[in-house]
Amino acid sequence: MLEIIISYISVVITGFIFIASYKKLTEKTLDLTLKKAILLGSMSILTMLNNLYGVYFFKIIIGYFLIYIMCKLWFKDARKKTFYYIIIIVSIAMILEIVTCSILSFAFGSLKDINSSLMAKTSLSLICEGLLYFVLSIKSLKKIINKYEIIFMQKVNDEIILGILLFIINAVSIQYSFDYTNKFIYIATLIVIAGSFILVFVIIKNNYKQANLEIKYQYLQKNVKNYENMIDDYTELRHNLNADFIAIREIGNVKTQKLIDEKIKKYNINYDWIGHIGNVPKGIQGIIYIKLHEMQKRKINVEVNSKLKNGITDKISIKNYATLCDILDITLNNAIEAAEKSPEKAIYIDMLESKNTLNIKIINTFKDIIDIDSIGQKNYSTKNRNTGIGLYYLNKIKRKDIHIKKEIINDLFIISLNIPLK
């Protein structure tokens, strides 16, 4: 009877330490009411029953599940949040227990005596739980745990949760399926738990990075949109200014007309190149923007004519999309290099959707010596020969379903791409 009372008190204290640890991490208030005290008492009874009569292999898992239920009912947090903190608390508790037991076994040689004495076992358990509360009070650790909670809540999907669960079950089963007095088993368990932790943290960290990137991308998108609106306003303003100038010109004398003509030219300094990007669908906008910027730097005249709707890149298969980005990168680099040497320095990019196909045409001026029969062959390195048309690279990445047509019409180099849409 005394044993049962001691065990029960131990289970109640353990449960309360878990509740306190959860409160510590989530910075919630305990609000100890009669209702919650009954919850703790009844959950402790269930835990005791599980300890006494539960299936040996599932005892620990069921024990932790009961703690989860208790925390969920106590704090009424979201399912994922409760799960996250319970996983953290339980995993740290498990590590602390293993480390403590390992230290004791190194110090005393065997834990058999401790295991056979209820008081010693209970004391050891309570020491471990006390250590848990102490470890979770470390501010830097708490900060890290809280930081990853946001990512876990937003990004970690059910598969990962299941994965964490499986790892813990695995660790627990290893710990309790074998001889717990064997220090090598402890170390192995420790490694498995640490490995699981590292893996989970790597996944969470990656998700965190991705979440950060997505936030930055959203801001970038908003900025682009704002910029596009500003350009539209600027264009409208310029158009109105031109119209006003022309109206005044009509009623002015020859001298005034000449002056107004000069002013019209003065106020027509153009920044339209950046405005072209607005019509290019998201997904290839970035690469086109980088190239447009490069063209501006090299004083190349460029015009982008896109009649595509946003979301068209979603209709391209992932493989074709990657290839398209490669082709655009190479083709535009070559177009820039070739156009720069020509007197006209002009590049024209045309994009349209027709018959379930994305058609992109890149036309550039050039001034060079071109070997028509060798171009695109392995030994004909256009870069080395400074022709600026790296068709060899283009041929290398050519896919069967992407049709690439190359032609020269007088002083124009034309590349036409046909990409099938889903």
Next chain:
Amino acid sequence: MTKIVVLEDEKKDQSLIQKTLDPFYFKYGESLSIKYYNKCTTDLRKEIEDLSEKKIYILDICLNGKITGVDVAKKIRDIDWDSEIIFLTNHTSYEHKVYSSIFKIFRFIEKFDNMEERLNECITLILNKECDKEMFKYKNSQMNLSIYMKDILYILRDKDERKLIIKTTNNSFKIGKTLESILIDLDSRFKKVHRSCIANTDRILQYEWSKGYFILDNSEKVPYLSKKYKGEVVC
């Protein structure tokens, strides 16, 4: 027979254009026809597809609706590189340079800057210009090459690579052909002037038979002239 196709949606500007073009109609009579459109219609599309006549397109860039004058020009150039295109615009813009180079636009005319006078000048120039759109074409598995014959200066045989070098105003192209076979693909302005050279006689300003070179209209001196071929060139 030449046809002038005008695409202008502003009534005021269209009447100004008509005023400018009417004298040409009276001067050239039946050999010149003028057609006016105020938007891109099926008739205009049919007009573009009909390649039986020499055409001069006068296109307003800003049109009411989604289709712009640039779109129409693009449609024209998809099938027709022979017709001349004149753009009318309300503002000076830097992309004019791109369109001029890429779509071979004859002229951009700003509506606010002496439109009638400049349009008159352009039409006169085009109508007086000889139409020469003959092209040399070459094709292999990698590439299609088309060059205006008037742009070819001369063709040389590269002994080392056993290829021909086609020298044009701005570029040089190497192709795997013989001088004899390429001569068949070219018209009568091209003559063999040396055992390794075919020249565009329209572009030669001066022959120096005794010194063995000829001078082109871009002042380039080409040292490939042989008396052996004098008979072919002179006749």
